Amino acid sequence: CQAKSGMGKTAVFVLSTLQQIEPVAGQVAALVLCHTRELAYQICHEFQRFSTYLPDIKVAVFYGGVNIRSHKDLLKNECPHVVVGTPGRILALARDKDLG
Template sequence: MEERDMENELLDYDKEEEPQAPQESTPATPKKDIEGSYFLRSIVDCGFEHPSEVQHECIPQAILGMNVLCQAKSRMGKTAVFVLATLQQIEPINRQVMVLVMCHTRELAFWISKEYERFSKYTSSVKLSVFFGGFSIKKDEEVLKNCPHVVVGTPGHILVSGPNRSFSQKNAKHFVLDECDKMLKHLPALRDPGGSLWHQRASHHFCV
């Protein structure tokens, strides 16, 4: 009798389900990583497989926020160094210039702007404007009212627009001088270490 009761108890026994560990939610991909994948896609589209020596040396330092003085022969990818480094670091904020690039000719300004467009074509978050001779200052001021994140241009137009408060340079985090030897040779404002341009609040200065 006792044995039969024990069998019934065993038959009536409901095995308790083991508690399941809560499933961990997949963390969202950081925005910085998403932007980086867009830039990588652009790099692949351009046919780049390996960085040049100057790119290998300078891009990591620039991304770490160091001031960079870059020197290399023509067609070694110096422009891509500061374009990729600044695009990788900026976090676009409405109505704030984040990158200011100055060069000495309109042809160079046009070329640099095309490089920015080429490497940022898969992201719509970065706004770019280019300024050089041949256009009226008033037209430049109209464009600057939308306050692009990246400003590329010749000193004549940029230095005129700055004092007129068409755009504010105070939030620029990256200040780039392309072909800086020629820029410093012809522009007293850039040769003066105490001048207003060298007192940019930029956290990163880039001279090529």
């Protein structure tokens, strides 16, 4: 049994995740893996939308097709608390020990 489209599944997931995060500077608190770039971007957008009133929480999306150096720089300089990404890019960042 699956819930229908538009029933708020993503919103419930995002809100429950945000509720559990205790932001610590320089530490990733939540990692969300998505099987497509489009889904990763969509979920990241929802995290950003719902964290509007949580100014301490930073969110970033990582996926292939974008220069990995920009992702590494973002992780080093502005380490997000919520990382949303595709498995290939997350694996590459973890392998290089860039994913805090």
